[in-house]
Every structure is written in structure tokens, then in C-alpha cells.
Amino acid sequence: MTITLPDPGPARPEFERPAERARLDRTAAALASSGFDAKIAADAEEARRLVLDAIDEDAEVHTALSETIRELGLTADFEESGRYRSVRAELNKLDRATQDREMRKLAAAPDYIVGSAHAVTDSGEIIVGSGSGSQLGAYAYAAGRVILVVGHQKLVYDLDEGLRRVREYSLPREHARMQSIGRPGSLLAKTLIISYDRPGRTTVILVPETLGF
Secondary structure (H helix, E strand, C coil), X not given: CCCCCCCCCCCCHHHHCXXXXXXXXXXXXXXXXXXXXXXXXXXXXXXXXXXXXXXXCCCEEEECCCHHHHHCCHHHHHHHCCCCEEHHHHHCCCCHHHHHHHHHXXXXXXXXXXXXXXXXXXXXXXXXXXXXXXXHHHHHHHCCEEEEEEEHHHEECCHHHHHHHHHHHHHHHHHHHHHHCXXXXXXXXEEEEECCCCCCCEEEEEECCCCCC
């Protein structure tokens, strides 16, 4: 399916505003009250280190397609360094036409999945939009551990603003990015809202820098 979306256009200040430290602190506290292990990194480099410190070498790791994770250099760490058992590297060896079942099962329940979110509300709700939904089951339940890195510009007041951010800001930019690399584009097919998780399963690292979109 090919869709046409408008160019991302100029900056959208309401969806790009940095969060002050007090807001990061409040959001981290709200996340913690809902079972998430919430951390505030000093900067992007510390966020990267926190992710790597949380995962033993040779662990099975799936990297969700994420500009944030790519910008941090974590995509290369997990998929190219050889220090980890990369789910995506294994997926790339399989043929979608003949091995679809194997691919779905391999991606569905990794020991670790590392990615980001499109918005986090002041009350600690996490919003993730997806074209295929391939990462959503792992985020919601099937992965053993989930680690999400979120730049400060993704903090929103409530679910309404968060869903608008996904549709009106993140999606057009992802659509343009996909077209820039020769793909048809992107679409928003499925949206996950995570309001609570069992303690110890999901870590959310908030970063006082602009990462991803």
C-alpha cells in the first residue's frame, strides 16, 4: 500500500519543545508509579551507556526500527559488533516469501528489545505508533525485557496530544525518511498505549536532548 502525505514542512514547536528538568523528574516519577524503571540520563552518551550496561554481551537482542536508537549508535552495536545475538541480523538471513512463520516467531519474543516511543505523557503513559505492528507485541508482552530511550521533545501533556504528535508530526517525518531511502513511504496502521507494566520488565530512559522524531 502506497500513501501520499504532505512534506513534513516547517518545525512544529508544540511537538519539538525541550522539557525542563522539573518536567523530566515528574514524568520519571509518574512512570515509576506505573511499574516502569525510569531513568534520566545526563545526555545522549550516558543514555547509550545505560542501555549497554543493562544488557550482557552475547544476549539475544532485537532492535526496533528507531531513529533514536540509530542516532545513539546502538543499532550498530547490537547488529554489527558481533558481541550480541542480533535478532534483526538473523531476520535478514531469512526469506519473507518462504519463511514468514519463522520470521514472525523469531521477532515476537526476544530476550531484549531496544527501541523508543513517539510520546510519553505527563502521567506516565507511553505511546508507540507503527506501520506493521511488528514491535508492538514484544513491547506489550512477549519480550523478556524492554528498554526504551526517549528524547525530551517527546514529552506531552496527555494522550490526546500524544496521539496528535504521532499522526501530525512523527508520521510525516517517517514517511519522508522512508521515501528518501527509496521506499514507498510509511503509514500509521497500529498504535500501542502502555499504561502499566510489571516492575522490572520495562526500562524507560529519558534524555534531555532531542533524539529521533
